[in-house]
Amino acid sequence: MGEAAVPMRPGRDWRSIVRKDVPAGLVNAVISVPDGLASAALAGVNPVYGLYTSVVAPIGGSLLVSTQLMQIATTSASALAAGQAIAAYPGAQRAEAMFLLVLMVGVFLALFGVLRLGRLSRFVSHSVMTGFLSGVAAVLVMDQLAPLVGYQPSGGNELVQLADLVAHVGRFDIATLLVGLGAIAILLGMRRTRFAAAASLVALVLPSLAVAVFGLGSVTLIDDVSPIPRGMPSPALPNLTLLGPQLVGAAAAVAVIIGIQGIGVSQGVRNPDGTPNDASKDLVAQGVANAASGLFSGIPAGGSVGQTALNVAVGARSRWAGVAGGVWMLAIVLIFPGLVGQVPMTVLAALMIMAGVGAIDMGELRSVWRTGIGALLPMVATFAATLVLPIPVAVGIGVVLTLLLFVVSSANDVSVRVLSREPDGRIHESDPPASLPSRATTVLEVYGSLFFAGARRFEEQLPDPAGAVQPAVVIRLRGRQRLGATLIEVLDIYSEAVERAGGRLYLAGLSEDAASQLQRSGKLDPDRRVDILRADDALGTSTARAVDMASAWLANQHRRNDP
Known part of the structure; x- marks a missing residue:
């Protein structure tokens, strides 16, 4: 709203200046x-x-x-x-x-x-x-x-x-x-x-x-x-x-x-x-x-x-x-x-x-x-x-x-949490395990800045895929408009580790800008068992879709292993 939007009778401005502003100026x-x-x-x-x-x-x-x-x-x-x-x-x-x-x-x-x-x-x-x-x-x-x-x-x-x-x-x-x-x-x-x-x-x-x-x-x-x-x-x-x-x-x-x-x-x-x-x-x-x-x-x-x-x-x-x-x-x-x-x-x-x-x-x-x-x-x-x-x-x-x-504070404030749904429908948060569980879906929520040192702090808290068999991992990245080069590198390395364990990585809630960055980077190739799900206006929709995809993928792997 500009000054012209304030209703005032002609001349009142100058009377106010003489009565209020000129004495205040003195x-x-x-x-x-x-x-x-x-x-x-x-x-x-x-x-x-x-x-x-x-x-x-x-x-x-x-x-x-x-x-x-x-x-x-x-x-x-x-x-x-x-x-x-x-x-x-x-x-x-x-x-x-x-x-x-x-x-x-x-x-x-x-x-x-x-x-x-x-x-x-x-x-x-x-x-x-x-x-x-x-x-x-x-x-x-x-x-x-x-x-x-x-x-x-x-x-x-x-x-x-x-x-x-x-x-x-x-x-x-x-x-x-x-x-x-x-x-x-x-x-x-x-x-x-x-x-x-x-x-x-x-x-x-x-x-x-x-x-x-x-x-x-x-x-x-x-x-x-x-x-x-x-x-x-x-x-x-x-x-x-x-x-x-x-x-x-x-x-x-x-x-x-x-x-x-x-x-x-x-x-x-x-x-x-x-x-x-x-x-x-x-x-x-x-x-x-x-x-x-x-x-x-x-x-x-x-x-x-x-x-x-x-x-x-x-x-x-x-x-x-x-x-x-x-x-x-x-x-x-x-x-x-x-x-x-x-x-x-x-x-x-x-x-x-x-x-x-x-x-x-x-x-x-x-x-x-x-x-x-x-x-x-x-x-x-x-x-x-x-x-x-x-x-x-x-x-x-x-x-x-x-x-x-x-x-320093941005890096130290990064935390990774595991999300799981309770029988009554509520979402429960817990500390991430040291290693990924086999043949199960792990949903990870990330808090804090993921630029520079924050991305490395995030990497340190990710559950280790080594030793797991066919793990499915969903990482929620909603609200992050841009991904730094360090974070993209961390995700790429982690996707390779998940792939070596025979698992699949899902990145949920990415904005259009973030998804475009990933595509331009040439990393996290979908052929390497990485799925990118863009954010939806409804909170939790892309994550729920990622969990459903992971569950279907695990079921398919189970059928292949046990014909």
């Missing part, structure tokens, strides 16, 4: 000020770039998303990954490298969407994502401890830097630390009040005023690190000479991070007009948002869980809330650039630390922990990789680990 813009500044600082570039992102990304993305209430904003995970990706560039080139990276992220996301790759997110296990997101949150907290306390530690990764930080407590700037702790106290104090939505803004403004009023000169401000220019930059193509394999790989990794988080947001939010969400279309929208951000000197952006939840809570009704948020942010950038430069860096660090702590879901960690070793190991491995390796590498490890887990 709230989104106000909250995006601290989030955008903090994310850009986390990425290691001028904090104003986060504000530029908060102008163009919501406008460009909101016009295209299928999940209409999704807020496309700066996120800590993508900012941290982008910051690591450009860390090796000289300081003078870092900003240009960031803009080029963001443009490439947009290209990758759009490509993912066009290729309909949103569905591939189902192959990333929940345990891997839990470990990855928890690791990103932990790295975020450790990374922001330095600006919180006013001391810059040394070290190759966050763990080493944390150790160096702890070893030099005496070098902390007390004023910087107190201002940062004050911001954290405000965030904690307002968390459970009705003013919780404004907590980030209050925590940004009050400590900044305190630094100005009390003249705390040792506290580093945004202007001390990166002066804030007035207005919006003109769109410009980034410096393409900086493009290289490392930057392309990092852009792909950041795009994967944004895509997975965006799909999570898409799955959790319903459209007010009842139209369905399309994860692949949302990938394209986030791609356009990042491409626009790269052209307008911005940082990565994607579907934000927190800001989307806030957008819903404040009463937004359509995609125009996101567009309005970008317009409001444009007004803030044009009118108040000088005030933005007076925000202390320790306050931004406090905001990011609280965001990182809030992103660690202890309930999910406990749930995965209690699920078992199969879920615990990938979670711990991905978490550890995120702490000690660059985020793009950790993402790659998580994806590879997910695929390996899928293959």
Whole structure:
């Protein structure tokens, strides 16, 4: 059902936009000020770039998303990954490298969407994502401890830097630390009040005023690190000479991070007009948002869980809330650039630390922990990789680990059962015998995936035809649209073994595609005592037909042996 299918009187759309979406957009813009500044600082570039992102990304993305209430904003995970990706560039080139990276992220996301790759997110296990997101949150907290306390530690990764930080407590700037702790106290104090939505803004403004009023000169401000220019930059193509394999790989990794988080947001939010969400279309929208951000000197952006939840809570009704948020942010950038430069860096660090702590879901960690070793190991491995390796590498490890887990679990989940009919007509399941019985029909049901290792696991559980005399075997393959080469080879070898025992093999319930595959493979020749029975609309029909054929064949063999 499309948007046009929703009955609505002329003009009601615009009244709803003015009454609901424009005010919601203002709230989104106000909250995006601290989030955008903090994310850009986390990425290691001028904090104003986060504000530029908060102008163009919501406008460009909101016009295209299928999940209409999704807020496309700066996120800590993508900012941290982008910051690591450009860390090796000289300081003078870092900003240009960031803009080029963001443009490439947009290209990758759009490509993912066009290729309909949103569905591939189902192959990333929940345990891997839990470990990855928890690791990103932990790295975020450790990374922001330095600006919180006013001391810059040394070290190759966050763990080493944390150790160096702890070893030099005496070098902390007390004023910087107190201002940062004050911001954290405000965030904690307002968390459970009705003013919780404004907590980030209050925590940004009050400590900044305190630094100005009390003249705390040792506290580093945004202007001390990166002066804030007035207005919006003109769109410009980034410096393409900086493009290289490392930057392309990092852009792909950041795009994967944004895509997975965006799909999570898409799955959790319903459209007010009842139209369905399309994860692949949302990938394209986030791609356009990042491409626009790269052209307008911005940082990565994607579907934000927190800001989307806030957008819903404040009463937004359509995609125009996101567009309005970008317009409001444009007004803030044009009118108040000088005030933005007076925000202390320790306050931004406090905001990011609280965001990182809030992103660690202890309930999910406990749930995965209690699920078992199969879920615990990938979670711990991905978490550890995120702490000690660059985020793009950790993402790659998580994806590879997910695929390996899928293959291993699919193989281990294969089971073979013997079906037999009880006197009352019920079908009974039992474990398969080690060897096939002689002059009898054995009906086998197969559960699980039969691709690759699963086919070999299936082969191990098949009853051995050796030693049997004239066994008849029926294998049910209903519901399997395609047969892999390994499974066809396994069935071919088994049919030969059954033939050597003087028996016959029946493959029941095959789809047309599966039967065609067998014919094209040139294996399991019907002349070698193999019968292929195609599936019927009525469940059990082809199996019953196979059993009848096997019974008739056994009776015929009995008559031949005993004339």
